[in-house]
Amino acid sequence: MEIAVISGKGGTGKSSISAAFATLNGDVVLADCDVDAANLYLLFDPFVEEEEVYIAGHKAVIDYSKCTNCKMCKDYCRFDAISLKNDKIVISEISCDGCFLCSRICPENAIRMVANDKSRMYSGSFRNGKMIYGRLAPGEENSGKLVNMVRLKAKQLSEENGMNIIILDGPPGIGCPVISTITGVSKVVIVTEPTISGLDDLKRTVGIVQKFNLLAYIIINKYDLNFSLSAQIKKWCKESNITMAGELPFDKNIVEAMVQGKSITEFNPEINISKKIKIIWNKIINQKT
């Protein structure tokens, strides 16, 4: 069973909640799919057993010994990546999308495509099972392909080790990396917060989850920061026929646990928030799809 934890808005508490889920019972496979801001390894300090290279597309590079300044590449490029500076063709690494077109049409064969091979995927063991996380090199395109690679590895480790539950900690937003995180999973947990921004992003996140016909559960984190907005979110969920999994209070212990490198349920299983997370987790995994 693959369970994805996502949220449209960042900073709602996705990773802290995923970390708690991962340490509640038995062995799990934990996959950090927030590949351009992976954090869970900080709590779990996994023992890395395997490191794999991820090719994040290509970049065009000019060989000036061959370039005749014909500007054909500049005319064909649709990403505004090629310009003429001081009578020299210059390719902007930031704007280049790696489509290969310039390298194909260049009459002098002066353009070479170089693979972006600085991103990595790590997998190994942590105290509650297996863990996988990606590390996108700075500024690389987060196309969701690295997320797919992380998920494939998670499935492989789940089968090899007989760990049936895979927890995917997703990225914020609703774009490609999020879509890659949720396609085909068993259940999606959406973490929101009672803010105007939180509610607005929740609606867009539910939109993307429904587009893929997935079963969604909502958690309102820090619900006591704004009771009236929490009530509004609950009302909206009810009207939209989405299951509320539960509400969690604002608790400074979340940060304290993080500082100590623990999930909140490891840090103190007896406090209110930890007990509530356990109830929510049981509700999510036990409900039949």
Add this chain to the structure above:
Amino acid sequence: MNQPVSDMIKIAVASGKGGTGKTYISTNLFYSLSKKNYRVAMVDCDAEAPNAVAFFESEIVGKTEVTQKVPVINSDICTFCGKCHEYCNYNAIFILPPMKIVKVIEDLCHDCGACSVACKSGAISEKPVSLGQVTTFSVKGKPSLLEARINIGVMSPVTVIKAAIKQIDNQSDIAILDSPPGTSCPFVQTAASADYVILVTEPTPFGLSDLKQSVETLKTINKPFGVIINRAGLGNNSVMEYLTHENIQLLLEIPFNKEIAVLYSNGRLVSETNEIFSEQLLSVFENIIENHGNSSN
């Protein structure tokens, strides 16, 4: 044409980690500068989850659709040579020559135009598809707030973000860009079009880890930047130690305050009632102008 307008200063407000207070800083900075009669515009570049508009009494004064082109293949003319499929680096063209099947998977298309160049039989034309919108809002009678918003299901927000930044009118001296979270493409595109980047972080291990990624990224693209620590007092001292060690400028520390969190949750601008906060943001701005700006005022 895509170069930053030289006499306007663009400041991007960004953070690797989500929810550190990017929008909190950018909306309040925008408000504080407007109140001092600066000619300032704001662009909400978080096209996957745009929120800035909710903090202002505003009115829509314009909307443009952002589109990309996708190929349309006429299978009556197509010779099923497979060249378009070979040229497409995004696997957006599916072809089965023996069955005479050729299909475009529009979601995967990046609008690079390679297939049209590849096709020698004139079977490929192009049509526009919508990616999202750029909406212009008027705040206090001035059309100064632009919002980039992608349609649900669109893969990359980059095209819509670029379109929104292009639409900043030249009546403004300052533009605040509220950046998307993360350190990949959408963030880089936003940061690359700015003259200076304010990184907002929180003093937690997650905050620090993501801050390091953002710093590394900004260094590779050579952008000047400084850091605001939000919710100071929560967490630990490691962000501060990192800034000192790396010699990174700390622009401001904002202590954690539950009342601020409640005001924010209701979509209220803290600087409206809190003069001190407003003044602090203004001095952050003046500090940036002094050290990196092109005296635009």
